[in-house]
Amino acid sequence: ETGVTQSPTHLIKTRGQQVTLRCSSQSGHNTVSWYQQALGQGPQFIFQYYREEENGRGNFPPRFSGLQFPNYSSELNVNALELDDSALYLCASSPKIGLAGDREQFFGPGTRLTVL
Amino acid sequence: AQKVTQAQTEISVVEKEDVTLDCVYETRDTTYYLFWYKQPPSGELVFLIRRNSFDEQNEISGRYSWNFQKSTSSFNFTITASQVVDSAVYFCALSERSTGGFKTIFGAGTRLFVKA
Numbered sequence: 690e691t692g693v694t695q696s697p698t699h700l701i702k703t704r705g706q707q708v709t710l711r712c713s714s715q716s717g718h719n720t721v722s723w724y725q726q727a728l729g730q731g732p733q734f735i736f737q738y739y740r741e742e743e744n745g746r747g748n749f750p751p752r753f754s755g756l757q758f759p760n761y762s763s764e765l766n767v768n769a770l771e772l773d774d775s776a777l778y779l780c781a782s783s784p785k786i787g788l789a790g791d792r793e794q795f796f797g798p799g800t801r802l803t804v805l
Numbered sequence: 806a807q808k809v810t811q812a813q814t815e816i817s818v819v820e821k822e823d824v825t826l827d828c829v830y831e832t833r834d835t836t837y838y839l840f841w842y843k844q845p846p847s848g849e850l851v852f853l854i855r856r857n858s859f860d861e862q863n864e865i866s867g868r869y870s871w872n873f874q875k876s877t878s879s880f881n882f883t884i885t886a887s888q889v890v891d892s893a894v895y896f897c898a899l900s901e902r903s904t905g906g907f908k909t910i911f912g913a914g915t916r917l918f919v920k921a
Contacts, residue, residue: 745904793855
């Protein structure tokens with residue numbers, strides 16, 4: 690059973706650019722969540738997707754958007770990058786059963802994004 | 806408003822000491838979930854335990870134990886006979902309903918140093 694994988698590992702962009710981060714969920718998991726983790730802080734919830742639909746969103750502006758595909762892989766897109774977007778972006782998958790509540794999440798290693 | 810508070814930023818212990826990591830949460834939901842995750846120096850978050858709001862039974866798993874008390878909104882984590890490999894950042898997290906689903910809120914984390 691393969692775990693959660695993310696690509697790329699590291700990325701450097703300049704302010705104003707757009708970026709797409711990718712995540713491959715653990716086999717059998719139909720839910721994916723994305724988090725932003727600034728240095729020395731806890732992960733901040735961006736949004737969650739369940740069966741290709743957004744299923745909860747944190748306090749992030751609309752320039753943060755996502756997609757989940759039929760094979761449950763997903764993307765995080767960030768437009769008009771700002772310096773404060775520099776962080777570790779974590780993807781987590783879980784075997785959610787319906788919409789009854791949250792299950793334990795299995796995290797990927799993250800993508801380190803640096804915005805210059 | 807801070808939803809998950811981990812008041813201890815850093816804790817340093819000597820191997821074989823017991824250590825308790827505190828977590829206090831805030832929610833208006835009657836249905837919610839609490840989690841503990843470990844983030845070792847390698848960076849990947851590892852799930853440790855999940856509790857739902859209707860299950861106040863404390864749990865012991867090897868050297869780990871958890872004390873969930875709804876009356877004080879606390880979900881504390883104790884490591885007995887700590888080991889150097891326990892050195893990591895530990896996060897407490899709360900999953901509660903949000904518009905369209907659930908969202909997970911992490912605390913700021915407690916960095917645990919276990920010295921040999």
